[in-house]
Amino acid sequence: MSTLAAWPVLLPLITAIILLFVAKGDLRLARIINLLSVLGVTALALVLIGVASDDVHRVYALGNWVPPFGIVLVLDRLSALMVGLTMLLALASLGYAIATDVDTHGPHFHVLFQFQLFGLNGAFLTGDVFNLFVFFEVLLLASYGLLLHGGGRLRTKAGLHYVVINLVGSTLFLFAVGAMYGVLGSLNLADMAQRVAASPAENHSLIAAASLLLLVVFGIKAAAFPLYLWLPAAYAETSAPIAALFAIMTKVGLYAIVRVHGTLFGSEAGELAGLITPWLAVAGWITLGLAALGVLAATRLQVQIAYLVLASIGTLLIGFGLATPQAYVGALYYLIHSTLLAAAFFLLADLIVRARGEDGDRLEPGAAMPNGVLLGALFFGLAIALAGIPPLSGFFGKLLILHAALYDPRMAIHYALILLSSFVIIVALAKSGSTLFYQTQAEAPSTGLPPQKAALPAVLGLLLAAPLMVVFARPLTTWLEATALQLHDTRGYVNAVLTTPAVQNTP
Template sequence: MSHLTAWPVFLPLITGFLLILFRGKGIYYQRIVSLSAVAGLVALAVALIAVSLPGQYQVYLLGNWTAPFGIVLVADRASALMVSITAVLALAALWYAIASDTDKKGPHFHILYQLQLFGLNGAFLTGDLFNLFVFFEVLLLASYGLLLHGGGRLRTRAGLHYVVINLIGSTLFLFAVGTLYGLLGTLNIADMAAKTAAAPGDSLGLIAAAGLLLLVVFGVKAAMFPLYLWLPGAYANTSAPVAALFAIMTKVGIYAIIRVHGTIFGPGAGELAYYYMPWVLGLGLVTLIFAALGVMAARNLREQVAYLVLASVATLLIGVGLNGSSALSATLYYLIHSTLIAGAMFLLADVILRGRGAFEDRFESAPRLPDAAVTGAVFMFGAVAITGMPPLSGFFGKVLILNAALHHEWVAWVFAVLLGAGLLTIIAMARTGSTIFYRTLPENPSPVAGRAGESLNRSAFMAVIGLFLVSPVLVICAQPVTAFTVSTANQLLDGTAYIEAVLSAPAVDRSIGE
C-alpha cells in the first residue's frame, strides 16, 4: 500500500493549514508556499500517472480498515488523469492570479485555492460514496469563497444563485445516498456494485430511482440541461483565475457519472446495466443545443466562454452517453483538451478585458488593444482550438466522438447536433474576433469612458500561452495520448476488476509496519 495515492489529497490540505498560519506574513510568503505546493502537486500527479500506467489499482485504506468497512482512496488511470489535469490547470491559473495581482483582492485567496484543490483531488480519488459527498462539500465551500473573491454586486448575485442551487444539490445527494444505503447496506462504491448485482428484484425499482436522483446531483455539478442555468452567471462574473480553475469543476460531475454510475450500474448490474445512458445522451444533446445558442447570444466575452464551457460539458455528456470503449476513450481525450483550453480562454478573456479599459469585454467597437497582434493571434489560436476546427486538438476530440457514434442508434441526432452546434460556435467566435480585433475605433472617442486599456502583462500572459500549448501537444502526441485514453476507458469499463481490487485490498500488518 503506497502512500502516493493519499498525497494529492493531503498536500493541498496541509498547505491550506500552513497558509492560515502564514496569513499575517504578507502575500509574498503565501504566494511562494501556494505556488510550490501546486508545483509539487503536478509532480505528484505525474508520479501517480506513472504508477497507474501498468493498470494496477492503487487502493489506499484510510485508518487501515479494509473495504467495505473503512473509507478507501482508489487511484487508477482515470483518477490519475483527472488529478493531473487539475494540477496543470491549477498551476497555470495560480500563476495568472499571482502575476495579475488578482490574489491581492482578498485576504484568503491562497487558502481557499488550496482547499479547493483538496476537495477536487479527494473527489477524484475516493472510492466511497459518502466520502464523495464530503469532498463535494469541501470543494463547493471553497468554491463559494473563491467565486466571491474580490467582491462586487454582480458577483454577489451570481454567487447567491450558485450557493443555493448547490445546497439543494447536496440535499438531493444525501437523499440518494440514504436510499442506496438503506437498500444495499453499504457506501463503498465497489461493494455497492457487487450488492446491486445481487439485489432482489423488488428493490431494483428503488435502486434505479436513487441512481437517477444521483444523476440529477451530478447533473447539477456538470451543468446538464435543465440544471445549467447557474453556470453562465457564476463563471462570467467571477475573477478570471477562479473561472479558469472552475473549468475543472463541471468535469467533476462528468467524472462522478463515469465512476459512480459506470461502476454501480455497469455491465454486472443485470436489469439495471447502463439504464441511465439514454438520459445522459439525450440531455447531453439538449444541453449542447442550448449551449450553442448561448454562445451566439452572449453579450460579452466572458459570458461567451462560459457557454463554451457548457458546450464542452455537453459534448462530454454525449461521449459518455454513447457508451462503449471507443466513445469513452474519445470523451477522455476531449476532456483533457476542453478543460485546459477553456481555462486558457477565461484567462485570455481577462487579458482582453484589461486591454480594452472601460469597454471591458463587451461586444462593441473599442479603440485598438495594446499588443493587439499578439493577443489577437492567441485569440485566433484559442478560438480554433475550442470550436473544434482542424488542425488543433478540439477537432481530433470531436472526430473521435463522432467516429464512436457511427454504430449508435442515435447516430443521426448526434451528428446533427454536434456539427450544427460546432457551426454556430464557429460563427459566434469569428464574429467575436472581428468585433474585438478588427472593428476598432481610431482612438478613445469619449473622454467620459476614461479608463484606458492596460498594456499586456507579459508574465501573466505566459500562463495563457502555456495552457494553449497543450492543444498542439495533444495533436502531435495524439498516438500515445489516445493509447492512454483507450487503456483508461477499458479499465473504467472493467467493473469486476475494480470491485475485486478494492474489496480484496489487504490491510497493512501492524506488527511489521510499512
C-alpha cells in the first residue's frame, strides 16, 4: 500500500489549518506559507504523474480499513493528471492574486484557497462515492467563499444563484447515493462496479435511475446543457484569479462522469454497459451550440470568456460521449488545453480591464490602452489557441476529437457542430479583438493603468502551455493513450482496489 495518494489531499488541509492561525495577523506570512505549500504540492503532483506512468493503481486505504469496507484513495494516470492540472492552475492563480493584491479585498483568502485545493485534490483521488460527495461539499463550500470574496452587489447576486443551484445539486447527489446503496449495498466504486455487473435484471431500472440522477448532479458541476445557466454570471462576476482557478471546477464534473459512470458502466457491466454515453454527446451538441451563440452575443469580455469555457465543455462532452480510447485521448488533450488557456484568458481579461480604466470590460470602442501592443499580442495568441486555429494547441485538440469521430454513426452532427461553432467563435473573438485594440478613440484620454509586471508571469506561464502542447504533442498523446486504455480497463481498476491488502502492524 502506498501513501503517495494521500499527500496531495493532506498537505492543503494542513496548510489551511496553519493559515487559519496566521491569516488575520500577517498577510505577508500567509502569502509565503500559501505559496510554499502550492509550490510543494505542485512538485509532488508532477512526481505523482511520473509515478503513475507505470500503469499501476496505487491504492491507499484510509485507517487501514481494507476495501470494500473502508474509504480508499486511488492514484492512477487520470487522477494524477487532474491533480497536476489543478496545481498548475493554482500556482498561476495564486501568483496573479498576490501580484494584484486581490487577497487584500477580504479576510481568509488564503485559507479558502487551500481548502479549495483540498476539496479538488480529494475529489480527483477518492475511490468512494460518498467520499466524493464529501469532497464535492468541501470544494463547493470553499468556492462559495472565494466566489464572493471581495463582495459587491452583482457578485452577491451571482453567488446566491451559484450557491442555491449547488445546494440542490448536493441534495440530488445524496438521493442518488442513497438509492445506489439501497440497491447495491456498497459505496466503494470498484465494489459497486462488480455488483452492477452481477445485479439481477429486476434491479437494473433502479440502478439506471440512480445513476442518471448522478449524471444530473455531475451535469450541474460540469455546466452541461440544460444546467449551465449559473456559469456565465458566476464566472464573469468573480475576481480574475478565482475565475481562473474555477476553470478546473467544471472539469471536476466531467472527471466524475468519466470516473464514476465509466467505471460502473464499463464494458464489464453486461446489460447496463454504456448506459449514459449516448446522452453525453447530445448534451455536448446543445451546450456547444448555445455556448457559441453566447460567445457571439456577449457584450462584456468576461462573459464572452465564460461562454468560451462553456464551449470547451460542450466539445469535451462530445469527446467523452464517443467513448472510444481514441476519443478519450483527444478529449483529455483538449481538457488540458482548454483548462489552462481559459484560465489564462480570464487573467488577461483582468489586465485588459485594468488597462481600459473607465471603459471596463464592455466590448465597445474606448481609449487606447497603455502597453496595448503587449496586451493585444497576448489576446491574439490566446484567441488563436482557444478558437482552434493552427498552429496552437486548440487546433490539435479539436483535430484529435474530430479524427476519433470519423467512424461514429453520428459523425455528421459532430463535425457540423464542432466546425460551425469554431467558426462562430473565430468571428466573435476577431470582433472583440478589433473592438478592443483597433477601434480606439485617439483623442480620448486613457484612464487605465499599464499591466503590473508581477502579474505577467502567471498569464505568460499559462499561455506557454499552448505552444508546448504542440511541440510535445507526440509524448503527450502517447501518455494520454495509455491513460485512455487504463480508463477503459475497468477490470484492472476493480481488481487493483479490491485486492489491496491491509498493512500489517510491526510489533
